[in-house]
Structure formats: structure tokens, C-alpha cells
Amino acid sequence: MMQTPASMVMGIVFAPLGLVLVFTAAITPQWREGQARLNIGGTGSLLRSGAKGQGLGVRSGSVEALLLLRSDGLWESCLQVEQSELKQCWPVAGPYQRDARVRMVQGLVLTSLFLCGIGIILACIGVRCWTDLPLRRVAASGGLLVVTAGLLSLTGLGVYTHNLRRLGVDPSQGLSNPRFPQLSLNPAGSLYFGWLGSCLQVLGGVALLFSFKRPRCPTCPSRQEQTVCPACHSCPEMTSKTDMDVYEVSC
Numbered sequence: 001m002m003q004t005p006a007s008m009v010m011g012i013v014f015a016p017l018g019l020v021l022v023f024t025a026a027i028t029p030q031w032r033e034g035q036a037r038l039n040i041g042g043t044g045s046l047l048r049s050g051a052k053g054q055g056l057g058v059r060s061g062s063v064e065a066l067l068l069l070r071s072d073g074l075w076e077s078c079l080q081v082e083q084s085e086l087k088q089c090w091p092v093a094g095p096y097q098r099d100a101r102v103r104m105v106q107g108l109v110l111t112s113l114f115l116c117g118i119g120i121i122l123a124c125i126g127v128r129c130w131t132d133l134p135l136r137r138v139a140a141s142g143g144l145l146v147v148t149a150g151l152l153s154l155t156g157l158g159v160y161t162h163n164l165r166r167l168g169v170d171p172s173q174g175l176s177n178p179r180f181p182q183l184s185l186n187p188a189g190s191l192y193f194g195w196l197g198s199c200l201q202v203l204g205g206v207a208l209l210f211s212f213k214r215p216r217c218p219t220c221p222s223r224q225e226q227t228v229c230p231a232c233h234s235c236p237e238m239t240s241k242t243d244m245d246v247y248e249v250s251c
Helices: 006-027 046-054 096-099 100-127 136-162 189-212 229-234
Strands: 032-039 058-060 062-074 076-081 087-091 184-187
Touching: 006 189, 032 229, 087 184, 096 100, 100 136, 100 189, 136 189
Parallel strands: none
Antiparallel strands: 032 062, 032 184, 058 062, 062 076, 076 087
């Protein structure tokens, strides 16, 4: 009777979980965020009128100020008035979109998602929990793709984190949006999801790589020269044991 190895079970669980976390990080606009206080002393401002309707203006002398939360992702940026439902999102544009580092991270993450998906499919085919003959090389090949996917996403996350405050910044003007000169950007939730998912991808892929290791097959006591698993079928001492953890594959 064949039991699925723990390494295969670990890989087939961690790899999809990592894929979901990296995908969630990729589509959400919280890779970096920062707060800024915006003075809105003039009239006709949409944010000003909306904030007044919710009583969120902070008056400083004769000038009213709003505390804004700015967040950026790989494909979307958002602006929200803090402690309110006023929120506006738009596709990334301007210097941030054209930044070569942002484009590189986008490419790395998309490639990572594709490779991880293919690796999981191969791993599922290789494990074959419904039969007694797992395709060890196929499962291990899937693990190799999953490890590669995890390393690619880790590379992208590392590049983004290292350059987080410089992405989309014009050296001559400071931040790409001149209306927020005091904006201080910090890592946000999606970045942490990405790091966790990438690490799970690497762990799951490494676990699947152990599928290359061939199982240890017991030697038939009455036929010492037979050291391969098929010998177990002709060995009286072993065929009487129905709960043996033995692969029915050639060692």
C-alpha cells in the first residue's frame, strides 16, 4: 500500500497557497503608502465638498486641511481621505508607470505567476494521489518551476522594496505628484503578502524537489539478491503485510 510522501503533500499545499498570496499582492494597490496633509483653502474642490459633507475637514486658522492616504500598486494607485469612504483609484500613470524598475517588477511577478501555475499542474499530475504509481520526475519538475517562480517574485519584491521611495520620482522635482510635497512613502500590506507568498512558493517547490529521491525498498529476507520493490510481490514475508509503506516502483 503506497502512502503519499510528506514532502509531496507539503509541496502540493504550500505552492498553491503561495500562488494565491502573490496573485493577491499583484492585483491590490497597497505596495507602498503614505499620508499627506492637504490644505484646501479655495472653493470648488471635490474633495473639499465631499469632506465637508462628512465633517472631516481639519481647520487650521482660516485654511481647512485634509489628511490624505496615498497608496500605489503595480497597476493601480489610490487616494483616500482618512477615516472616510471617499476613495478614488486610477491606473498607474506618469513617471511611476514609466519607471523601468516598476516595469521590471511587473514582468517578474507576471512570469512568476505563470511559472508557478504550470509547476502546480505538473506537481498535481506527478503526485497522482489516486494511484499507487506517482510520477516522481514529473512532480519534481513541477517543483523546480515553483522554486523558480518563487525566486523571481522574491527578486521583484526586493527591487521594489529597495527602491520604494524612489520609484516614479523625478530628481529635479521630488515626488512625481507636486501637490504632495510632504508625502512619506512606506511599505504597505500587499508587499508583505507578496513576501509571504514567495517564501511559501520556494518552500513548496523545494519540498516537491525531494520527489527526485527514490524510496527505500525493503529487501526480501528469503531472497537477499532481490532489492527492488517488485520483489515484494513475490516475497512471502512481505506480501502478508498489508500495511507496508512501499512504493510499487523500481528503485
